[in-house]
Each structure stands twice: as C-alpha cells, then as structure tokens.
Amino acid sequence: MFIEIDPQSPQPIFEQIALQIKFAVAAGTVRSDEFVPSVRELATSLALNPNTIARAYRELQNENIIAAQRGIGLVVVPGAKEICIEQRQDYFAKKFNDFINETERSRLSKDDVKQIVSRAMNINK
Amino acid sequence: MFIEIDPQSPQPIFEQIALQIKFAVAAGTVRSDEFVPSVRELATSLALNPNTIARAYRELQNENIIAAQRGIGLVVVPGAKEICIEQRQDYFAKKFNDFINETERSRLSKDDVKQIVSRAMNINK
DNA sequence: TCTAGTGTATTATTAAAGTAATACAATAAT
DNA sequence: ATTATTGTATTACTTTAATAATACACTAGA
Numbered sequence: 253m254f255i256e257i258d259p260q261s262p263q264p265i266f267e268q269i270a271l272q273i274k275f276a277v278a279a280g281t282v283r284s285d286e287f288v289p290s291v292r293e294l295a296t297s298l299a300l301n302p303n304t305i306a307r308a309y310r311e312l313q314n315e316n317i318i319a320a321q322r323g324i325g326l327v328v329v330p331g332a333k334e335i336c337i338e339q340r341q342d343y344f345a346k347k348f349n350d351f352i353n354e355t356e357r358s359r360l361s362k363d364d365v366k367q368i369v370s371r372a373m374n375i376n377k
Numbered sequence: 378m379f380i381e382i383d384p385q386s387p388q389p390i391f392e393q394i395a396l397q398i399k400f401a402v403a404a405g406t407v408r409s410d411e412f413v414p415s416v417r418e419l420a421t422s423l424a425l426n427p428n429t430i431a432r433a434y435r436e437l438q439n440e441n442i443i444a445a446q447r448g449i450g451l452v453v454v455p456g457a458k459e460i461c462i463e464q465r466q467d468y469f470a471k472k473f474n475d476f477i478n479e480t481e482r483s484r485l486s487k488d489d490v491k492q493i494v495s496r497a498m499n500i501n502k
Numbered sequence: 503t504c505t506a507g508t509g510t511a512t513t514a515t516t517a518a519a520g521t522a523a524t525a526c527a528a529t530a531a532t
Numbered sequence: 533a534t535t536a537t538t539g540t541a542t543t544a545c546t547t548t549a550a551t552a553a554t555a556c557a558c559t560a561g562a
Contacts, residue, residue, distance in 0.1 A: 271483075275482075275483035275484065278483070278484070279483070279484040340483055340485060341485075341489065341493075344476070344479075344480055344483075344485060344489075344490070344493055345493045345496075345497070347476060347479075348476065348493050348494060348497050349497050351469070351472055351473060351476060352497050352498065354469075354472075355469055357400075358396075358400035358403070358404070358465055358469075359400065359403070359404040360465055360466075360469060364466065364469075365469070365498070366498075368466075368469055368470045368473050369473060369494060369498075371470075372470070372473050372474050372477050373477065373487075373490070373491075373494075
C-alpha cells in the first residue's frame, strides 16, 4: 500500500492515514468501489495496532468517503472523489487563511508576505 | 499589558506569550532597554501560574531577546528587534514552505494553490 | 456448520505535555 | 539588616490524547 507513516510527526498516526487515503481518493489513485486494505492487514503491514487503523477508517466513514460492509471490508463509496477534492480544497484554503491571519496579527507587512509566497512558489514551479 | 491569551487554543499558553512578545518587539511596540512585566505581575494580571510566564520568558532568553537581571527584572536586550524581525520572517517562511510541501504531497495542483493564495490575499488587500 | 476472514465497541493503558507547587537565590531600598 | 521585590530550579500533579487490549458481531466460503 501507498501509505507512509512518520511516527515522529506531531500529527497523530490515525490522522496521517486518514488524510493520505483522502488525498489519494482526491488524486484518483484510489477509486470508488475499490476496497481499502482491511483493518488487520494494514495494521500488520504498518506494524500498528488494528484500532489505530480502525480509527482512521471511522473518520473516513463519518465523512462519507468509505463505507463498511461487515465481514467483507470497507469500500470507497460513489462520489467519494468529489467529496475528497472539495475537502482537500477546504483544508488548504483554511490553512492558508489561518496563515494570513497570523501574519496580520504579528504585523508582518503585506510586502513581506508576498515575498515569502512568491519565493516559495517560484522555486518549486 | 498587550497580551491576550486564548485558553482554548491548542497552542500552549507559554508559547502564545513568547510569540506575542517576540512579535511586539519585531513591530517596535516594545523596545530595547525596556522591561517586560515581571513574572509575578504578568501571572497575576493573566490569572496564570508564575511558572507559565517564567517558561515563556525562558524561551525568550534562550533566543537572546530578553535578559534576566536578578532581583530587578527582565530587560529587552539591544539588537532584539533585528533578531525578532528575522525570526518572524523565518517563522512564516517555514510555515508557508510546509504548506506548499503539503499541497504537493497531496497532489493539489499548482493552479489550485495559486487560486487559494490569490483569493486570500486579495480579500484582505 | 464451522472457520477464517471482516469491522466494531468498550475499556484500559501509556505517554507526553502543560501547568502548578514549592523552595531557593539575588537585588534594591528602607 | 530586614523586607519586598525580582528571577530560577526542581519536583509533582493533572489532563488529554493516542494507542493498545479485549471481546464482540457479521459474512463468505469450504
């Protein structure tokens, strides 16, 4: 599976898993009607407790991205891609807005912000 | 004093205090040779334990922004403004770079990022 | 029907971080 | 000198969040 965990990250493991799957669906790497790895399977391959995986999957269920089929597995629901794309958009828009708000609270000048933004975006462009 | 604490924030209180003072120095609101409020004074006015303030001040000392004068107080050192301006710059540059990296890991398109950025920056412009 | 695979719910444990309590040390001023 | 103010160091407590343990429930297939 395509999931990589950073145990050192302050971001909890279950959240890393949920986000990576969500973004994989948004990117089209995982499609509707496909099954995600079973709780125990992924737990084994990542050397984690099954409950950690289950928690990640529970989040995804709450957001209508995957659905449980008891005894069978968890399937990516129809329309998941659209939801994930939208969530990804919202997630990053919020993140950037928070960033901008913080620059303002700290009285960083608009020009300084622009400089930071343009530098970071040109390097990778 | 100008410090405002949000007890609900996930950001620890001592860190809120340290950052606000640092940014106040960067902005010129607090200048070199001025004293910051005493540990107990600020603790009283914010209804916090003195140690919480002390910890914030310790951070600022480690970064050469304030210096202790035992029995007297903590003074903003010469050159603090430059340090704070630089740190503020680094702080936000790092934050934005992390943001960009995360957009890339999630395969958000460059155009989508640009849209988010330009929207957030024009609204507030 | 039994087995081996699935997900789920509840509870307990652990770990980390933040904050608080306490006692100590230095300075200035009366 | 004594008092009141300052910062500091050590330790303990509390809380919260994450993760783990365990037992349960459902399904497919042999």
